[in-house]
Amino acid sequence: MIGAGAVGAGTAWHLARQGHTVTLIDPSLDAPIQRSNDLDQSLNGTTASLGVLMGNVFRRSSGRAWRLRQRSMELWPQWVERLNHPESPLQLHSSLIQLASDPVEAERMEALANQRHNLGLESFSSVSTESHPVPWPNPGHGGLLSKHDGRIDPLALQRALRRSLKAEKVGLLPARVTKLHRTSIGGENRWHLELGTDRTIDCAVVVLCAALASALLLQPLGHDYPMEAVLGQVLDLQVSAPSKAWDHWPAVLVCNGVNLIRHGNNRLWLGATLEQGEEPSTEEPAIMRRLDGLAPHWLQQAEVIDQWHGLRARPSGQPAPLLEVLEPGLILASGHYRNGVLLAPATADWVGQQISVFIGL
Known part of the structure; x- marks a missing residue:
């Protein structure tokens, strides 16, 4: 190997x-x-990643990519059970919420949820309800909840x-x-x-x-x-969010292609794989934080505690x-x-x- x-x-x-x-x-x-704390050093893909598992929200319903995702989602619970050990604890973190960027995407998400209700997918509107509470001040056009997707550290x-x-x-x-x-x-x-x-x-x-x-x-x-290198960046943020902002927060929240993952008390990882080449853009972190205008004030004002970047290999x-x-x-x-x-x-x-x-x- x-x-x-x-x-x-x-x-x-x-x-x-x-x-x-x-x-x-x-x-x-x-x-x-x-x-590594060296901001000039690129991490390998696994170490740099946030471990997001987006298997059931994949848009296609056939083909090799879909079959691989479904096989992995079937196997991951078995892997975690066998790998979990007191010396190296391991667990799956569920669930995952994707916010729609426009009405057309919201319609697609609703259709996907109707097709895959058996896989734990549900759509929600732009209005938070008791059955679909949304941990976001402006859910915009609604989105998609996947109960079984999420992440692994x-x-x-x-x-x-x-x-x-x-x-x-x-x-x-x-x-x-x-x-x-x-x-x-x-x-x-x-x-x-x-x-x-x-x-x-x-x-x-x-x-x-x-x-x-x-x-x-x-x-x-x-x-x-x-294969070409595609670079991703992650910010580790200390946020001063109102306590209700964390209500119903999923393992992963995805907004405009950016992953937001809560860890610890008022700490948030924010990251995405966005850039061509091997050198990180100094402007990209600020762009990510704006989330195309959907970022709440407390996220835009958050303090950067740490950051890193890594390379992915794309065929x-x-x-x-x-x-x-x-x-x-x-x-x-x-x-x-x-x-x-x-x-x-x-x-x-x-x-x-x-x-x-x-x-x-």
């Missing part, structure tokens, strides 16, 4: 539970699981996975893979990995979950899967994620863009199926 974000670590854990011998390779494996997830990987005897190798190529050992085809530590590894199967680095490793093999010219068997024993499971945490269980499940086919189980 190459890459130890939510997808890579989760897949390694899943494969080990299936009885496979697994080694997880990533230079970050010897570093503490935390967010990505740092808690990584800690739980790290503990469980060790419990499953997964090899954890803090190194960078610089090259891979096919070789033959005793007449058997193997993959030869060269590491930045001058060490080499030979294995039967390679699973690439290394985001932007995946494309660089594949190019010398003749596999062209370009160029192809839908995310990239799930492909490129050659016998070479599996690409990368480019999840904004849905790495959400799709980690479904991706691990898919990889496990491909390996079972490869080894003839």
Whole structure:
């Protein structure tokens, strides 16, 4: 396994539970699981993310993207139950509210709620009612409540996975893979990995979950899967909101594509993945805080306690994620863009199926 974000670590854990011998390779494996205070440093996708799970509110009702989301939403409760431990507690936080940006979107949300009432979706109007209280001073055009979507803390997830990987005897190798190529050992085809530590590894199967680095490793093999960096920023805000502002606050509130997540007393994370390239815009945080004119006064006046940014890998010219068997024993499971945490269980499940086919189980 190459890459130890939510997808890579989760897949390694899943494969080990299936009885496979697994080694997880990533230079970050010897570093503490935390967010850096260095504002000039980009975090990896999982560490930078807010862990939002938007599976049931996805607009399409068919196709691979929908099936992956539904499979993950089915598997996440099982994953949390197995990963949760007193040393690394883990839980799902529900629910999620999306505010409509205009009347047309409100109509679409209402139609979606009618189609997916069995998945816990309900629409609400611009007026807060006893049955649909809205934790927002100006719900505008109404919106959508998803009872089973929400979030999982990505740092808690990584800690739980790290503990469980060790419990499953997964090899954890803090190194960078610089090259891979096919070789033959005793007449058997193997993959030869060269590491930045001058060490080499030979294995039967390679699973690439290394985001932007995946494309660089594949190019010398003749596999062209370009990905572009998309940057997201998060502000950690200390707010002086009226106490009633927190009434009925969901795990995630989404307004104009920006996620607002309460944590602690009068603390709020506000973030979105919005920018092309690898350098954060100095103007974007102020734009996010305005929420296109819907932000209440107490949010605009909030004090910034901390902030960070991270990069997501978005496939160029192809839908995310990239799930492909490129050659016998070479599996690409990368480019999840904004849905790495959400799709980690479904991706691990898919990889496990491909390996079972490869080894003839």
